[in-house]
Amino acid sequence: MAVAAVSPKSILPLACGFDFIAARCSFSRLAAVLCSRHVAVDRIDPSTITRLFVSESESNPSFVTRNQFLIYRLFSLSGLVPVGAFLVVHLLTNASVLAGPGAFQSRVDLIHSLGPLLVPIEWVFIFLPMLFHATVGFAIIAGGLPNVGSYPYAGNVRYTLQRATGMIVFAFIIWHLIQLHWMGAALGGGQFDPHHASSSAAVALQPAIVGILYAVGIVSAVFHLSNGLWTLGITWGLWTSPAAMRRASWVSIVVGVLLGGVGLGALVGMRNVNVEDAKVIEDRMEGVKRMLEGQPAAGSPAAGVRAAPQPISNPSPAASTTGVSTTGI
Amino acid sequence: MIQIAEKSDAASAGAKESDRIVRVRVLRQDAPGQESYWERHAVPYEPTMNVISILQRIAAMAQSQDGRHVAPVAWDCNCLEEVCGSCTMLVNGRTRMACTALVDKLLEENPEEIELKPMSKFPVVRDLVVDRQRVFRALERVKAWVPVDGSYDHGSGPRISPDEQEEAYPLSTCMSCGCCLEACPQYTKSEVVQRDDESAEDFDKRRKAAFDRGFIGAHAISQAMLFNSHPTGKMIADERLKAITSQGGIQMCGNAQNCVAVCPKHIPLTRSIARAGRAATVWAIKKLFDR
Ligand code: SF4
Ligand code: SF4
Numbered sequence: 179m180a181v182a183a184v185s186p187k188s189i190l191p192l193a194c195g196f197d198f199i200a201a202r203c204s205f206s207r208l209a210a211v212l213c214s215r216h217v218a219v220d221r222i223d224p225s226t227i228t229r230l231f232v233s234e235s236e237s238n239p240s241f242v243t244r245n246q247f248l249i250y251r252l253f254s255l256s257g258l259v260p261v262g263a264f265l266v267v268h269l270l271t272n273a274s275v276l277a278g279p280g281a282f283q284s285r286v287d288l289i290h291s292l293g294p295l296l297v298p299i300e301w302v303f304i305f306l307p308m309l310f311h312a313t314v315g316f317a318i319i320a321g322g323l324p325n326v327g328s329y330p331y332a333g334n335v336r337y338t339l340q341r342a343t344g345m346i347v348f349a350f351i352i353w354h355l356i357q358l359h360w361m362g363a364a365l366g367g368g369q370f371d372p373h374h375a376s377s378s379a380a381v382a383l384q385p386a387i388v389g390i391l392y393a394v395g396i397v398s399a400v401f402h403l404s405n406g407l408w409t410l411g412i413t414w415g416l417w418t419s420p421a422a423m424r425r426a427s428w429v430s431i432v433v434g435v436l437l438g439g440v441g442l443g444a445l446v447g448m449r450n451v452n453v454e455d456a457k458v459i460e461d462r463m464e465g466v467k468r469m470l471e472g473q474p475a476a477g478s479p480a481a482g483v484r485a486a487p488q489p490i491s492n493p494s495p496a497a498s499t500t501g502v503s504t505t506g507i
Numbered sequence: 508m509i510q511i512a513e514k515s516d517a518a519s520a521g522a523k524e525s526d527r528i529v530r531v532r533v534l535r536q537d538a539p540g541q542e543s544y545w546e547r548h549a550v551p552y553e554p555t556m557n558v559i560s561i562l563q564r565i566a567a568m569a570q571s572q573d574g575r576h577v578a579p580v581a582w583d584c585n586c587l588e589e590v591c592g593s594c595t596m597l598v599n600g601r602t603r604m605a606c607t608a609l610v611d612k613l614l615e616e617n618p619e620e621i622e623l624k625p626m627s628k629f630p631v632v633r634d635l636v637v638d639r640q641r642v643f644r645a646l647e648r649v650k651a652w653v654p655v656d657g658s659y660d661h662g663s664g665p666r667i668s669p670d671e672q673e674e675a676y677p678l679s680t681c682m683s684c685g686c687c688l689e690a691c692p693q694y695t696k697s698e699v700v701q702r703d704d705e706s707a708e709d710f711d712k713r714r715k716a717a718f719d720r721g722f723i724g725a726h727a728i729s730q731a732m733l734f735n736s737h738p739t740g741k742m743i744a745d746e747r748l749k750a751i752t753s754q755g756g757i758q759m760c761g762n763a764q765n766c767v768a769v770c771p772k773h774i775p776l777t778r779s780i781a782r783a784g785r786a787a788t789v790w791a792i793k794k795l796f797d798r
């Protein structure tokens with residue numbers, strides 16, 4: 179058997195805990211499950227893409243090892259689309275709070291107008307790709323041996339940070355989901371109320387420690403995406419010469435700084451929301467929505483729709499989720 | 508030991524210079540699989556020494572700093588001019604060729620001592636000598652050659668333009684030293700030990716299979732690109748692309764770019780890797796639609 183020696187020098191705690199081979203073994207167990215399905219597919223059509231990347235090793239390689247190239251390329255792609263694209267949309271949407279609670283609420287309403295489709299869309303385009311990206315990412319981290327202590331080059335520092343931020347973002351997202359997403363309600367979280375978008379978020383983000391952790395999470399995610407953009411370009415062969423790589427790294431820095439500004443702007447904006455004022459606006463918008471849908475404005479508290487609805491500061495529900503020209507960033 | 512770092516006038520400081528001692532710390536290992544241990548040596552300073560000449564002095568003295576009689580430290584070297592690639596070791600913690608590691612420069616970095624360790628990604632044979640079979644196995648995997656063997660004369664080969672030559676030449680200077688692999692955070696050690704009841708052939712097969720599971724390495728990717736750009740070598744370009752996209756192929760690269768930073772021949776490895784990435788992208792898409 180090959181002995182994968184994990185040096186005690188590995189600076190990432192995870193790399194110490196994991197053994198390369200151990201990671202491979204758990205992988206091949208997963209592969210066994212996938213494999214049975216794969217065989218069935220194979221019988222239907224022998225020219226499935228999976229047959230493209232036949233490993234040369236004699237000893238019956240698993241689905242995952244046979245498709246390592248494809249899986250790593252999908253991993254690379256998934257970081258950009260849909261996961262990276264989602265991050266951009268998510269941060270831009272949240273930053274709309276800088277244009278007032280009404281602006282943010284109208285974007286949240288737009289997203290929630292998907293109704294019963296929201297959950298499957300969330301899973302197919304956000305959670306499952308993220309889980310895939312994270313699973314392969316952890317396998318990569320487990321297989322690597324960071325050595326930035328001996329070789330403190332800029333590229334190596336970025337390599338190490340890419341892995342560190344990946345783990346930070348993973349932990350952050352889990353906490354973020356428990357804290358705000360309705361799925362976290364069972365665990366005492368789920369504080370985000372889509373009908374009171376800004377006010378409920380503002381309350382949840384108020385504690386100083388929460389604000390700091392969110393800043394860390396946002397900066398890590400933005401670094402991971404913008405640096406990932408640069409490595410993706412090398413992986414797929416978009417930029418090949420050292421000069422092109424240097425230019426590309428400037429592009430990724432600019433993207434990172436802009437997106438970081440948007441993300442931190444969203445955080446600051448969210449924390450600065452005046453909860454009471456926001457509630458008034460949100461309730462009014464909720465009332466309008468119910469009226470338009472022909473439902474009674476039930477449960478609508480004090481500031482509901484008593485008379486004719488007053489014009490709302492930023493009612494444009496037609497604004498695209500990315501359209502945040504008014505964020506003021 | 509501070510005076511070692513000072514640039515003294517050789518003529519006036521002749522007497523002083525002969526008193527200078529260069530302290531060396533070597534990580535030794537008596538045989539494969541055995542525990543390694545540190546040993547200190549003190550070598551009289553001479554001008555224009557390199558790490559190989561230090562090792563030669565240590566071998567001649569066969570004595571550690573504390574006066575114990577010890578077996579000479581084993582090391583590998585051949586050309587002594589940074590073209591054969593056999594003397595790779597960790598000098599002051601970094602992978603480089605021992606023959607071009609000049610003692611004066613090393614003492615400028617750290618006047619206290621010079622630290623010598625065997626490469627960490629390859630099995631130690633003894634002391635500073637490692638087994639770099641995997642480096643060559645990777646070249647075999649990517650068919651790093653131009654296939655011209657045959658029983659009849661193929662005539663003269665196609666012309667290569669000066670521009671192409673200029674692109675290819677740097678890549679052709681690779682000496683399989685393994686520095687790029689040693690510094691690569693994605694390249695991890697693979698040590699396979701022969702079992703008592705195992706024949707040489709079975710062991711070789713098992714070891715190759717183990718090598719092939721791991722990362723192929725920057726040098727092999729670069730050589731694949733070199734031979735894929737050669738007009739005759741191109742004929743098996745697809746086989747090379749298949750090799751670098753199989754298990755342990757280019758997808759294992761994490762873009763740390765240490766390889767290019769440490770390559771003693773200054774080979775544009777990351778350029779080769781990106782070109783290989785591009786070729787693999789095109790190839791995979793073509794394979795997908797050409798069936
Ligand atoms: S690419 Fe450079 S570092 Fe790697 S084996 Fe060749 S000469 Fe050595
Ligand atoms: S660029 Fe790739 S091959 Fe080179 S050191 Fe980094 S991970 Fe290794």
Ligand code: FES
Nearest residue numbers: 585587591592606
């Ligand atoms: S002895 Fe040949 S490279 Fe050092």
